[in-house]
Amino acid sequence: ATLDTLDIAVLAVILLGTVAFLTKGSLWARKKDPLEAYGRPTALEKPGQTRNILEKMEQSGKNMVIFYGSQTGTAEDYASRLAKEGHARFGLKTMVADLEDYDYENFDAFPEDKIVAFVLATYGEGEPTDNAVEFYEFMVVNEPMFSEDTSDEPLSKLKYVTFGLGNNTYEHYNAMVRRIDSALTKYGAKRVGPAGEGDDGAGTMEEDFMAWKEQMWGALQEELGLEEREAVYEPIFSVTERDDLSPEDDAVYLGEPNKNHLGAASVGPYNSHNPYIAPIKLSQELFTVKDRNCLHMEIDLSGSNLSYTTGDHLAVWPTNAGLEVTRLLRVLGLTGKRHTVVDVKPIEVTSKVPFPNPTTYDAIVRYHLEICAPVSRQYVHSLAAFAPNETAKQKMVELGSDKDKFRRQITERFLNIAQVLEIVAPGETWSNVPFSIIAEGINKIQPRYYSISSSSKVDNKVPSITAVVESIEVPGSSHILKGVTTNYLLALKQKQHGDPNPDPHGLTYAISGPRNKYDGIHVPVHIRASNFRLPSDPARPIIMVGPGTGVAPFRGFVQERAELAAKGENVGRTLLFFGCRKRNEDFLYKNEWEEYAKKLGDSFSLITAFSREGPKKVYVQHRLAEHAKEVYELLTKQNAYFYVCGDAANMAREVNNTLAKIYATEGGLSEEAADAKVKKLRNSNLYQEDVW
Numbered sequence: 001a002t003l004d005t006l007d008i009a010v011l012a013v014i015l016l017g018t019v020a021f022l023t024k025g026s027l028w029a030r031k032k033d034p035l036e037a038y039g040r041p042t043a044l045e046k047p048g049q050t051r052n053i054l055e056k057m058e059q060s061g062k063n064m065v066i067f068y069g070s071q072t073g074t075a076e077d078y079a080s081r082l083a084k085e086g087h088a089r090f091g092l093k094t095m096v097a098d099l100e101d102y103d104y105e106n107f108d109a110f111p112e113d114k115i116v117a118f119v120l121a122t123y124g125e126g127e128p129t130d131n132a133v134e135f136y137e138f139m140v141v142n143e144p145m146f147s148e149d150t151s152d153e154p155l156s157k158l159k160y161v162t163f164g165l166g167n168n169t170y171e172h173y174n175a176m177v178r179r180i181d182s183a184l185t186k187y188g189a190k191r192v193g194p195a196g197e198g199d200d201g202a203g204t205m206e207e208d209f210m211a212w213k214e215q216m217w218g219a220l221q222e223e224l225g226l227e228e229r230e231a232v233y234e235p236i237f238s239v240t241e242r243d244d245l246s247p248e249d250d251a252v253y254l255g256e257p258n259k260n261h262l263g264a265a266s267v268g269p270y271n272s273h274n275p276y277i278a279p280i281k282l283s284q285e286l287f288t289v290k291d292r293n294c295l296h297m298e299i300d301l302s303g304s305n306l307s308y309t310t311g312d313h314l315a316v317w318p319t320n321a322g323l324e325v326t327r328l329l330r331v332l333g334l335t336g337k338r339h340t341v342v343d344v345k346p347i348e349v350t351s352k353v354p355f356p357n358p359t360t361y362d363a364i365v366r367y368h369l370e371i372c373a374p375v376s377r378q379y380v381h382s383l384a385a386f387a388p389n390e391t392a393k394q395k396m397v398e399l400g401s402d403k404d405k406f407r408r409q410i411t412e413r414f415l416n417i418a419q420v421l422e423i424v425a426p427g428e429t430w431s432n433v434p435f436s437i438i439a440e441g442i443n444k445i446q447p448r449y450y451s452i453s454s455s456s457k458v459d460n461k462v463p464s465i466t467a468v469v470e471s472i473e474v475p476g477s478s479h480i481l482k483g484v485t486t487n488y489l490l491a492l493k494q495k496q497h498g499d500p501n502p503d504p505h506g507l508t509y510a511i512s513g514p515r516n517k518y519d520g521i522h523v524p525v526h527i528r529a530s531n532f533r534l535p536s537d538p539a540r541p542i543i544m545v546g547p548g549t550g551v552a553p554f555r556g557f558v559q560e561r562a563e564l565a566a567k568g569e570n571v572g573r574t575l576l577f578f579g580c581r582k583r584n585e586d587f588l589y590k591n592e593w594e595e596y597a598k599k600l601g602d603s604f605s606l607i608t609a610f611s612r613e614g615p616k617k618v619y620v621q622h623r624l625a626e627h628a629k630e631v632y633e634l635l636t637k638q639n640a641y642f643y644v645c646g647d648a649a650n651m652a653r654e655v656n657n658t659l660a661k662i663y664a665t666e667g668g669l670s671e672e673a674a675d676a677k678v679k680k681l682r683n684s685n686l687y688q689e690d691v692w
Ligand code: FAD
Pocket: 313, 318, 372, 373, 374, 375, 411, 413, 414, 415, 416, 448, 449, 450, 451, 452, 466, 467, 468, 469, 470, 472, 481, 482, 483, 484, 485, 486, 487, 549, 550, 552, 690, 691, 692
């Protein structure tokens, strides 16, 4: 029989893929992973998996791949929602793919009947997320070298859709997706539908995504001639209860993050996939008021391969509060079965179960899922089919379809998924909800980052963090939103101090961890490298603006410069702007600054702004303006570095604008010229931000 064109195309793709796969590393050199030094496993270390996306799609019969570049899990969640929807509504054979798991050299061989989606978050100052660094370097930083096509438009067969996750309060809004989109277009790829952008800064991310995907599906339907069908839930994971196993069995995961932790002692190296269960060496309360907490914690990494450099971040792996674990299990009718052993397996070869198995319902909900997070309207809609009665079903459909109602009743009340189910059907049990839809639809719990507040020159094995405990009263409701990680850290601190005070809102934690492995005050952590760095020459002046917990990295910076000064080094001007409400309530490290000042002498100045002491609110940007002359001199005459840390939504922008005004008035420049000067500072890395 003769081969038809499709067969030839498929064969060509497989052959190409095989060549690409077999020659990996010899035909093109892989750039050294910047995070490798911090123990992140490199792509090549993942055994038994092809890095050829076309081969993977052929093997598994897929025609749509959704790549994600995700830092905090939202982009990954959107990717998996698109995959499910594409399959359920249009019968597309979809798969989700982590950008770091594949190579990009054969993107020119994508056949026209396949579609590629990119769901890309922008991180920090217009940067790609960790898992998208290589892709970004391939497509944007370097001239991409595709395997086959050497024409000007090597991607002319590639059809794609894009959605970006960004924050308009950052200067480089959605820079990652915009740059990737224009690179793809430049090399001839065809975007189908509008380039979607979600704005976290405006709080509209979810609705931006919902609106974009409707337009995108419409355009894709037309492009590929797809027919819409009635969507039915098809599980991606199978959930099997294992009556043959008990939670005491050694092979059962009770919350251990991976197999390196299943034995009596965990196995390194520790990295972003394998946390170190670190002893907390010291924990202290920094505020002097009763109703607010800010924790200083020193984490001992000496038993591990981990270390840090001043300016890095510590990632904390949280545990959900018992109250919320119990609430979700109860509403799902799983209370009696919480310790039953289950096996959650992918039905679909391309999907990944985000936690190790076999395990228990309790362990999944407690350690692995972000059960307290905001709920998506789409998810509420998809649970309607499993409501315990017709009224509840109607309510779920209404909430799922009416975005204003959803905002008023769910989003603005800060409810989590279990609370939504409780409110929609009071007193009922949602036992029809398949556990697979919980495991697939609720995000994997994410580590939270904290700017390290100590200097590695003082001790590179004991980073400290400075974390304000999130406890937010919801207006017009008795509900108090409790931050997942910070309240867990607070409970650890209380245990360390033998403080019997239970949380006033009933939070308790499985504080000794799975099989008591965290006992003796331990917390799972890893280190994330950052670009937020002191100048290598300590004589260079620095200006730091860090109100509230934004002062965290600057404690590290000042500590480091004080240490260098004490050793006799020449340390330049060190100017710190700090702000808080009242000097006697939340003035972080109040007494320490005097110690540093003794070592640094006149070169150090701490300039404070207390917003609630006088009749008028005074913030760091006001103090900055008052010191315009010196700030301007340091920046223009002495090449000072300028650092901002803390609140991204308002403060960082205000500080930026104030600096531009300083350039305008002190330098006699027009507004535009002053703005351009500040931009130039940023581009030359003299203006650095660590904001969240
Ligand atoms: P979460 O449970 O994650 O809640 C955080 C917020 O999400 C809530 O305040 C609320 O606004 C929203 N939210 C959560 N659940 C819901 C819901 N159901 N409905 C609606 N909204 C909801 N923090 C510090 O204190 N110190 C630092 O030095 C520091 N450095 C950081 C550095 C970086 C690079 C980054 C990215 C963040 C940093 N943070 C720092 C912030 C920190 O990572 C955490 O975000 C913060 O501590 C809150 O974590 P949490 O788990 O306690 O709260």
